[in-house]
Amino acid sequence: MEIDSSRVDRPGKVDAVVSPYEMIDQNSCSDAQTSKESGQEEGVVAIPLRNIVKTLDRERSVIRLPSYEKVISDSVLYAHASRVLHLETNPGNARALVQRHGDRDVWLNPPPFPLSTEELDQLFELPYKRLPHQDYQGKKMPAYEMIRFSINIMRGCFGGCTFCSITEHEGRVIQNRSEDSIIREIEEIRDNVPEFKGYISDLGGPTANMWRLACDDKAVESVCRRLSCVYPSICSHMNTDHGPLTHLYQRARELPGIKKIFVASGLRYDLAIRSPEYVKELVTHHVGGYLKIAPEHTEEGTLSKMMKPKIDSYYEFKKMFEQFSKEAGKEQYLIPYFIAAHPGTTVEEMVNLALWLKENNFRLDQVQNFYPSPMATATAMYHSERNPLKKLSYKSEKVFTAKGEKIRRLHKSLLRYHDPKNWPIIRETLRNMGRSDLIGDGDMQLVPAEEKRNSSRPAKRPRVQKNSLNKSLNKSQNRKRPKK
Numbered sequence: 026m027e028i029d030s031s032r033v034d035r036p037g038k039v040d041a042v043v044s045p046y047e048m049i050d051q052n053s054c055s056d057a058q059t060s061k062e063s064g065q066e067e068g069v070v071a072i073p074l075r076n077i078v079k080t081l082d083r084e085r086s087v088i089r090l091p092s093y094e095k096v097i098s099d100s101v102l103y104a105h106a107s108r109v110l111h112l113e114t115n116p117g118n119a120r121a122l123v124q125r126h127g128d129r130d131v132w133l134n135p136p137p138f139p140l141s142t143e144e145l146d147q148l149f150e151l152p153y154k155r156l157p158h159q160d161y162q163g164k165k166m167p168a169y170e171m172i173r174f175s176i177n178i179m180r181g182c183f184g185g186c187t188f189c190s191i192t193e194h195e196g197r198v199i200q201n202r203s204e205d206s207i208i209r210e211i212e213e214i215r216d217n218v219p220e221f222k223g224y225i226s227d228l229g230g231p232t233a234n235m236w237r238l239a240c241d242d243k244a245v246e247s248v249c250r251r252l253s254c255v256y257p258s259i260c261s262h263m264n265t266d267h268g269p270l271t272h273l274y275q276r277a278r279e280l281p282g283i284k285k286i287f288v289a290s291g292l293r294y295d296l297a298i299r300s301p302e303y304v305k306e307l308v309t310h311h312v313g314g315y316l317k318i319a320p321e322h323t324e325e326g327t328l329s330k331m332m333k334p335k336i337d338s339y340y341e342f343k344k345m346f347e348q349f350s351k352e353a354g355k356e357q358y359l360i361p362y363f364i365a366a367h368p369g370t371t372v373e374e375m376v377n378l379a380l381w382l383k384e385n386n387f388r389l390d391q392v393q394n395f396y397p398s399p400m401a402t403a404t405a406m407y408h409s410e411r412n413p414l415k416k417l418s419y420k421s422e423k424v425f426t427a428k429g430e431k432i433r434r435l436h437k438s439l440l441r442y443h444d445p446k447n448w449p450i451i452r453e454t455l456r457n458m459g460r461s462d463l464i465g466d467g468d469m470q471l472v473p474a475e476e477k478r479n480s481s482r483p484a485k486r487p488r489v490q491k492n493s494l495n496k497s498l499n500k501s502q503n504r505k506r507p508k509k
């Protein structure tokens with residue numbers, strides 16, 4: 026049964042959102058016409074459009090995406106195709122997708138069901154050498170150095186951050202190794218990997234703390250259509266008990282010959298704060314002075330396009346981190362990561378982020394600009410300048426997107442507001458925004474004035490309001506470049 030993707034998610038028309046918890050009665054196909062009645066090809070069942078969502082048999086249907094030729098010439102159709110693909114990622118209810126490329130069809134099977142713990146253990150315990158291929162012997166391989174003493178405890182991620190495609194690569198349902206299998210791998214490293222000195226560099230996975238976290242109802246999980254279990258808030262069906270992970274850490278660090286186990290994978294702190302005893306365990310025993318976390322931004326407009334939690338949960342985690350570090354008698358710091366130039370990020374939001382960094386005394390060394398990557402929702406946002414997290418149409422909300430060298434450089438410079446190399450471009454921007462008050466040597470001013478006598482000192486952290494600056498910057502970068 027082939028369904029045109031525009032009937033599943035019609036570009037140009039906003040349909041009522043289907044409840045993700047609606048149970049589909051597979052026997053209620055009485056609305057479907059047989060192929061004979063409808064005069065269609067034998068074997069094809071035509072379903073009246075109004076009933077299509079309720080009556081389709083997901084196991085026997087395939088969605089036809091707009092053809093390759095159409096999506097490359099129409100960015101809204103590209104975003105539509107991306108949106109439909111992301112809605113078909115739950116193996117419990119995903120349908121196959123098909124797309125015309127020239128005179129051929131490309132068929133995309135639905136994602137596979139997650140492996141059981143026993144199956145995953147078998148894969149992880151195959152007789153790997155844990156050494157680079159012999160062709161590389163004697164050569165330094167940074168990637169190998171990074172993973173040499175690190176342990177992967179799980180696969181998958183239910184976060185759904187739009188700039189990331191781990192869900193598409195590894196699935197939304199977490200696949201967990203057993204505690205015994207993980208412990209055996211630590212012992213294997215301890216006993217057999219050359220130059221092991223007792224330090225495990227990471228015990229984690231795509232996300233450090235999703236091990237053993239899962240939807241509490243398998244029936245609901247199999248019909249769920251949400252893109253994320255934790256955005257806009259943590260789903261009430263999500264079991265956030267970090268007890269098993271805490272137990273794993275305790276058991277692992279008590280192994281003979283193990284001096285320290287670090288947790289270096291990215292931590293989902295909005296989940297962690299639900300288990301203070303886990304945060305205590307982590308902070309007391311598994312942080313090496315610095316803990317990297319990724320709020321990615323501070324401003325709500327951008328965070329909503331990234332599907333990241335509000336900055337409030339960062340504050341809550343920071344409070345716990347500092348309290349437990351103090352109780353443990355350790356001087357430890359959080360290192361937050363941010364992304365500049367993400368689709369949806371305006372210059373005003375970048376200035377607010379820079380002010381936040383200054384207020385919190387962060388001087389970031391490593392910063393990253395958003396790059397569109399294959400399959401990510403944010404890539405569709407970047408290309409179409411529309412929001413595929415909502416129903417799409419040619420009239421739907423335009424998403425401001427920093428494209429072009431000048432504005433992307435400006436976004437990145439704002440993350441490194443403390444670098445003198447970036448001061449000229451930041452000064453110019455603030456003046457154009459009518460925010461010269463942020464230039465000067467005051468605590469809440471972003472960059473020093475060329476001449477100190479021009480500085481002024483606002484009393485508290487000022488907010489920057491939306492203005493037409495993005496438009497004018499984008500206009501200038503949209504101008505055709507002269508041919509080389």
Ligand code: SF4
Nearest residue numbers: 240249254260262263
């Ligand atoms: S936890 Fe919530 S969002 Fe995640 S699969 Fe279960 S019902 Fe869906």
